[in-house]
Amino acid sequence: MRFGGLAAVNNVSVSVPRGEIRAIIGPNGAGKSTFFNCVTGVLRPTGGRVLLDGEDVAGLPPNRISRKGIARSYQITNILPGATVLENVRIAAQSRQHGWSLLSHHRAFGDLIDRARSVLEAVALREKEDELAANLSHGEQRNLEIGIALATEPRLLCLDEPTAGMSVTETHATVGLIRRIAHDVTILIVEHDMDVVMGLARTITVLHYGEVLAEGTPAEIQDNPRVQEVYLKT
Amino acid sequence: MIARRSPTAYWTGFAVVLALLAIAPLVLPEFWRRFVTEILIWGLLAMSSDILIGYTGMVSFGHSVFFGLGIYGAAAALLSVKPPNLWLALLYGLTAAGTAAVFVAYFSTRLRDIYFAITTLVFSQIFYVIIFTWTAVTGGENGLTFAQPLLSLPGLGAARFTPETLHWFVLGVVTVSYLLLRRITQSPFGMVLQSIRENEPRTRAIGYAVERYKIVAVMLSGLFAGLAGVLYAVQNKFAAPDFVFFAVSGEVVIFNVMGGMGTLVGPVAGAAFFLLLREGVSRYFTEYYLIPVGIIFTAMVIFMPQGLLGFAKRRLNE
Numbered sequence: 001m002r003f004g005g006l007a008a009v010n011n012v013s014v015s016v017p018r019g020e021i022r023a024i025i026g027p028n029g030a031g032k033s034t035f036f037n038c039v040t041g042v043l044r045p046t047g048g049r050v051l052l053d054g055e056d057v058a059g060l061p062p063n064r065i066s067r068k069g070i071a072r073s074y075q076i077t078n079i080l081p082g083a084t085v086l087e088n089v090r091i092a093a094q095s096r097q098h099g100w101s102l103l104s105h106h107r108a109f110g111d112l113i114d115r116a117r118s119v120l121e122a123v124a125l126r127e128k129e130d131e132l133a134a135n136l137s138h139g140e141q142r143n144l145e146i147g148i149a150l151a152t153e154p155r156l157l158c159l160d161e162p163t164a165g166m167s168v169t170e171t172h173a174t175v176g177l178i179r180r181i182a183h184d185v186t187i188l189i190v191e192h193d194m195d196v197v198m199g200l201a202r203t204i205t206v207l208h209y210g211e212v213l214a215e216g217t218p219a220e221i222q223d224n225p226r227v228q229e230v231y232l233k234t
Numbered sequence: 235m236i237a238r239r240s241p242t243a244y245w246t247g248f249a250v251v252l253a254l255l256a257i258a259p260l261v262l263p264e265f266w267r268r269f270v271t272e273i274l275i276w277g278l279l280a281m282s283s284d285i286l287i288g289y290t291g292m293v294s295f296g297h298s299v300f301f302g303l304g305i306y307g308a309a310a311a312l313l314s315v316k317p318p319n320l321w322l323a324l325l326y327g328l329t330a331a332g333t334a335a336v337f338v339a340y341f342s343t344r345l346r347d348i349y350f351a352i353t354t355l356v357f358s359q360i361f362y363v364i365i366f367t368w369t370a371v372t373g374g375e376n377g378l379t380f381a382q383p384l385l386s387l388p389g390l391g392a393a394r395f396t397p398e399t400l401h402w403f404v405l406g407v408v409t410v411s412y413l414l415l416r417r418i419t420q421s422p423f424g425m426v427l428q429s430i431r432e433n434e435p436r437t438r439a440i441g442y443a444v445e446r447y448k449i450v451a452v453m454l455s456g457l458f459a460g461l462a463g464v465l466y467a468v469q470n471k472f473a474a475p476d477f478v479f480f481a482v483s484g485e486v487v488i489f490n491v492m493g494g495m496g497t498l499v500g501p502v503a504g505a506a507f508f509l510l511l512r513e514g515v516s517r518y519f520t521e522y523y524l525i526p527v528g529i530i531f532t533a534m535v536i537f538m539p540q541g542l543l544g545f546a547k548r549r550l551n552e
Binding site: 040042061062063066067071072078079080081082083087090091092094095096098099100101102103104105106109148149151152 | 417418420421422423424425426428429432433435436437438439440441442443444447
């Protein structure tokens, strides 16, 4: 991916086996977010491919990417603040069906509400379903963020710093939550918190200046001298 | 987004207001009878724009186009077909407004926020100039006058409109439109529009083709605005380019802001308030009536930003 003369992400090849939790780490400006934006259709890559189960989805707009089965959460909380918690998730579940129904009440589609509630159950927000999303705590909004992504029933879930700004307790809870949902979906996670990454990921890819610096298990990455040099020591 | 209030209270309020509006022409003097009918028509126009302004978060300055084409479309039917037929006027008016809406929607919905507003305003002026200058067809500056059609109801025969039956006819159309619009705003489709208002990029990211939803929203909104135009044509028996002028669009936005956006009923209340205010004030200030109206409007925006309806709701809850 190039922005004018700057190659933000270059020659990065990451392949994630189905069912794995893969972490992408790297110092600020390493290209992690750009990489994410290419995968999820926010940016159209200037070269390269994004293969999802063998199908190239590179360059499709975000709504098409979503329908192909890639969902994402955002580094900066990105929810529907004026809607209830339930509606935030319900509208995401509705994106696959009934979206063009004009003359029936949205609450008439019980299947969508059931699915939304089971997602809220998974992200521990079931009790708060009638609250306005804007009134949730920061940590709860971060989890709602994951819930919205999950409700679209993705094959690949991309989490952009899911624990950003969370307290230690909240971080711990969210790590447990991600581990639970990982049973059903492949997860790609960008994270700054090393404890989170080391605890969750089976494989870690380290980006540096837009290129892959290293790839391996958490233990290998921790022992890699080049990684220590650019990242872990600072 | 999901306002859960007691349905019994809602339907009771609905029935009371409907009953009051239904008996209005029987008790009001001639001038005010006509005035209430007109408020209903402007209220429908305001409601139609609320779909965009309040529910989808797109401020349209082009509703005069759809309203005006509803009037001219009805005029075309009433002038060209003898004897003038009410339902044909409706068909022509809706077709004209709907066609314009498709056109405007296609070009304007790619843009957001102020760019959308400006584009709709530009379309409003384009249509104004076309209608103003194409004298052979539209009558130009002088507009068109035509005969009022008979009130023909299938199975009930036809009769001339009296002020009462005209009022009831308008009330019926506006009520059905309100119920339809209300249902649309609560439908899965309506929830997508509100999701777009809340967070457009997020709505796209969860899989919605946002542009298509916006196009349909503009078309629906335009159709109901056209319906208001047809009613206006039937009531007033003339069409004039002034109704296509963007000042009308501006007034529609004011109705929304005054009454409370995103409530459907609010814009109707806003229209009623604005028209009554203008009527009252212009009796004392004659040609300078816009100055006090403007001051009151500014004060309302500052002190009740939620509009009349939001203000009343908050008062009731306190």
